[in-house]
Amino acid sequence: MTLAACDLGETRTYxxxxxxxxxxxxxxxxxxxxxxxxxxxxxxxxxxxxxxQEVKIGSEFVPCEGGCAQTVQRYLANATARAGQVVESAAATSPRLEDVSE
Structure with a gap:
């Protein structure tokens, strides 16, 4: 199952x-x-x-700080910047993924 990027502000629970x-x-x-x-x-x-919580991104565990929003954003931006890329979107996609939002 593949989910497209959510609309701005949309919240899903996975x-x-x-x-x-x-x-x-x-x-x-x-x-x-x-x-x-x-x-x-x-x-x-x-x-x-x-x-x-700890977030595993690739093979690296990133401890969450104060809710982890900035931590994950910063990590993803830095990871893609190191690869010479620009963060354009982050869509949750996985055959194991279940959308359990109401």
Whole structure:
């Protein structure tokens, strides 16, 4: 199942085991109970996971700070910047993904 990028401000709740795709590069993200997409500098990025959780992006665990919005945004932006890319969108896509939002 593939989900298109959500509309600005839309909130969905997913089971763990999501994969986030940024410019065609996939990052596994674990322990994400809620994902809210927000627009940052004209780009849509993953922005919310619960405080106190660890997010696994690729093979690296990133501890969440204060809700993790800026942590994940900063990490994804830095990761793609290092690869010479621009973060254009982050859509949750995975055959294991279940949209359990109401």
């Amino acid at each position: 089971r763990t085991g999501n994969t986030v795709t940024v410019n065609g590069q996939k990052f596994d993200i674990w322990e994400v109970q809620r994902v809210e997409l927000v627009r940052v500098s004209g780009n849509v990025v993953e922005s919310w996971v619960p405080a106190g």
